[in-house]
Amino acid sequence: MENLSSKYGKTLNLDKLTSYCPGCGHGIVTRLVGEAIEELGVMERTIAVVGIGCGGFSHHYMDIDAIEATHGRSPSFAVGYKLAMPENIVFTYAGDGDTCAIGLGDLMHAANKGMPITTIMVNNTVFGMTGGQMSPTTLEGQVTATSVKGRDISSQGYPLLVPEMMQSMAGVKYLARESVDSPKAIRKAKKSIRKAFECQVKGLGYAFVEVIVPCPTGLKMRVKDSYERCANEMTDYFKPQVFKDETEQGDVA
Amino acid sequence: MTQETLFLKNTETFAESLARCGVKYHFAYPITPATDVMKRMAVILPQYGGQMMQMESELAVSSALAGAACTGKLAATSSSGPGLTLMHEAIGFMCAAELPCIVFDSMRVGPGDGDILGAQSDYYVVTRGGGHGDYHTIVLAPSSGQEIADIMPHGVRLAYKYRAPVLFVLDGVSAQTTESTTLPAYNDYSAEFDTSEWAFTGTKDHAKRALITGSYTHQDGYEMNEMLRAKYEVIRNNEQMWEQEQVEDAELVVAAFGIHGRMCRDMVAKMRAEGRKVGFIRPITLWPFPDNAFEALPESVKNILVVEMNHGQMVDDVRLAVNGRVPVHFMGKTGGDQPMHTLAEMITEANRILGE
Numbered sequence: 020m021e022n023l024s025s026k027y028g029k030t031l032n033l034d035k036l037t038s039y040c041p042g043c044g045h046g047i048v049t050r051l052v053g054e055a056i057e058e059l060g061v062m063e064r065t066i067a068v069v070g071i072g073c074g075g076f077s078h079h080y081m082d083i084d085a086i087e088a089t090h091g092r093s094p095s096f097a098v099g100y101k102l103a104m105p106e107n108i109v110f111t112y113a114g115d116g117d118t119c120a121i122g123l124g125d126l127m128h129a130a131n132k133g134m135p136i137t138t139i140m141v142n143n144t145v146f147g148m149t150g151g152q153m154s155p156t157t158l159e160g161q162v163t164a165t166s167v168k169g170r171d172i173s174s175q176g177y178p179l180l181v182p183e184m185m186q187s188m189a190g191v192k193y194l195a196r197e198s199v200d201s202p203k204a205i206r207k208a209k210k211s212i213r214k215a216f217e218c219q220v221k222g223l224g225y226a227f228v229e230v231i232v233p234c235p236t237g238l239k240m241r242v243k244d245s246y247e248r249c250a251n252e253m254t255d256y257f258k259p260q261v262f263k264d265e266t267e268q269g270d271v272a
Numbered sequence: 273m274t275q276e277t278l279f280l281k282n283t284e285t286f287a288e289s290l291a292r293c294g295v296k297y298h299f300a301y302p303i304t305p306a307t308d309v310m311k312r313m314a315v316i317l318p319q320y321g322g323q324m325m326q327m328e329s330e331l332a333v334s335s336a337l338a339g340a341a342c343t344g345k346l347a348a349t350s351s352s353g354p355g356l357t358l359m360h361e362a363i364g365f366m367c368a369a370e371l372p373c374i375v376f377d378s379m380r381v382g383p384g385d386g387d388i389l390g391a392q393s394d395y396y397v398v399t400r401g402g403g404h405g406d407y408h409t410i411v412l413a414p415s416s417g418q419e420i421a422d423i424m425p426h427g428v429r430l431a432y433k434y435r436a437p438v439l440f441v442l443d444g445v446s447a448q449t450t451e452s453t454t455l456p457a458y459n460d461y462s463a464e465f466d467t468s469e470w471a472f473t474g475t476k477d478h479a480k481r482a483l484i485t486g487s488y489t490h491q492d493g494y495e496m497n498e499m500l501r502a503k504y505e506v507i508r509n510n511e512q513m514w515e516q517e518q519v520e521d522a523e524l525v526v527a528a529f530g531i532h533g534r535m536c537r538d539m540v541a542k543m544r545a546e547g548r549k550v551g552f553i554r555p556i557t558l559w560p561f562p563d564n565a566f567e568a569l570p571e572s573v574k575n576i577l578v579v580e581m582n583h584g585q586m587v588d589d590v591r592l593a594v595n596g597r598v599p600v601h602f603m604g605k606t607g608g609d610q611p612m613h614t615l616a617e618m619i620t621e622a623n624r625i626l627g628e
């Protein structure tokens with residue numbers, strides 16, 4: 020196979036086939052993260068703290084050090100790491116289940132601490148890895164393996180809007196929700212992810228980007244349909260937007 | 273910091289000993305009877321270029337501890353039973369991941385939220401791993417302020433030598449005792465070890481490294497467990513520690529750790545003065561359990577009495593160590609206004625056994 024490193028730089032390692040299913044949104048987000056690290060020239064001092072879920076494999080496609088944390092705790096791992104080694108760039112990468120089901124407490128407190136850490140939450144509205152169960156971000160009425168008649172908001176609650184929960188936190192300096200449903204959306208997502216890393220490189224504070232992606236396997240959909248769902252139902256509810264951008268302060272160190 | 277003798281609560285001695293032996297980062301969440309450790313760390317760590325960080329839960333505490341340990345730097349935490357239970361997620365993780373750190377459990381009455389009075393209720397949970405999977409943590413049980421200060425360099429060395437969490441346990445009574453202790457001069461014992469071989473400091477220092485405790489193939493899980501099995505075998509063979517006195521001709525040996533272990537010294541002196549042939553064994557490592565001390569007991573020993581501040585936990589390990597050769601008796605209590613047996617009660621029970 021053609022070695023793609025010359026084209027994409029040193030951070031992304033595309034020599035091996037990824038573990039992602041065909042059409043999985045993780046592939047796009049992993050690439051955008053790799054490109055951001057590459058463009059900022061911080062690859063050699065960047066550490067990935069990945070969650071448990073399909074995104075846990077993401078670090079295999081980047082030539083950077085990585086820590087596979089316990090389920091949901093990557094923000095707390097990152098806090099401990101950053102305290103001990105502030106000169107390094109630390110980012111967490113995990114799915115919606117990891118980030119806002121089991122790990123919501125860790126996430127909110129890490130964000131509120133306002134340490135320069137970058138978090139990428141890849142929201143596909145299901146627990147992909149364990150076979151498509153309901154997650155906190157599963158849409159109203161969405162049928163999953165554990166919400167067989169569709170998510171019932173009267174007892175299962177509304178889909179969680181995570182960045183909205185962080186909006187009032189002064190320590191959060193970059194906050195956005197993006198999508199990968201079209202080339203245009205991907206270009207915007209790329210910009211946000213880059214800013215979220217820049218925010219840390221400048222030492223400004225916490226940065227968070229939620230990315231809305233399809234999981235064709237967990238949703239039991241054809242790839243094309245899953246992208247259409249991403250462009251419509253998903254982004255109708257999870258509206259892509261930059262909530263906060265305070266990255267214009269300071270220089271890239 | 274130079275060597276100095278201070279009149280301190282043993283929790284404070286614990287904090288001082290951590291900082292003077294090289295701990296730079298301390299993560300904790302308040303809980304009686306362990307809070308004094310984090311309070312003192314908050315004050316003293318900045319003097320050593322470090323920091324105490326209060327987290328929102330003990331789950332976050334142990335996760336942050338694991339994150340800090342990934343850098344190769346020395347970090348610690350302090351808690352009591354209810355907090356320790358939550359910490360076991362990342363303690364087990366650090367065993368699998370081979371990360372060094374120091375964990376302190378100032379034991380109180382359990383289970384549930386239990387009671388804030390001192391106890392030895394966590395013997396099982398600290399010596400049996402604590403979380404899921406086949407793992408152990410090294411457990412040190414000093415019984416006085418001076419022993420905390422004296423053993424801390426060894427604790428740090430064990431953590432780095434075996435790249436594993438080292439647990440210190442004190443019953444809350446010993447932990448809250450105030451006494452004179454000579455604290456060591458500052459020396460970072462973790463600096464004796466080369467962490468560049470394994471620490472996750474970025475690819476500027478080495479080729480890509482990934483910390484993975486989950487299996488990608490079934491063979492991975494097998495190999496991780498075999499690696500741990502071999503490591504624990506070495507620790508069992510080399511790291512047992514205990515104190516013993518007057519065991520050579522004893523008819524009765526008393527076995528206890530922590531505050532009861534400390535009381536054994538007076539008990540044996542008193543009973544020997546009355547012509548009673550009594551000796552004691554005080555385990556200092558609870559894991560690995562000092563099997564060697566019990567295997568080497570002379571023929572003269574006809575009975576063993578185990579005293580604990582619980583309903584009988586360490587007694588199981590004593591029974592395993594003597595393997596039926598000697599009858600093993602137990603006395604212990606937990607909770608109440610006086611959550612432990614007095615010296616007089618211990619002597620009465622010992623005399624009863626001797627008179628049987």
Ligand SMILES: Cc1ncc(C[n+]2csc(CCOP(=O)(O)OP(=O)(O)O)c2C)c(N)n1
Binds near residue numbers: 074090
């Ligand atoms: C403590 C714990 N509970 C449960 C699991 C099982 N588990 C593995 S991945 C996962 C869900 C992952 O979902 P998400 O974070 O949305 O990631 P995705 O695969 O969808 O990208 C769960 C529940 C686990 N590994 N650890």
Ligand code: SF4
Binds near residue numbers: 143
């Ligand atoms: S199950 Fe879903 S999230 Fe996981 S790799 Fe497949 S498509 Fe991606």
Ligand SMILES: [Mg+2]
Binds near residue numbers: 114141143
């Ligand atoms: Mg998911």
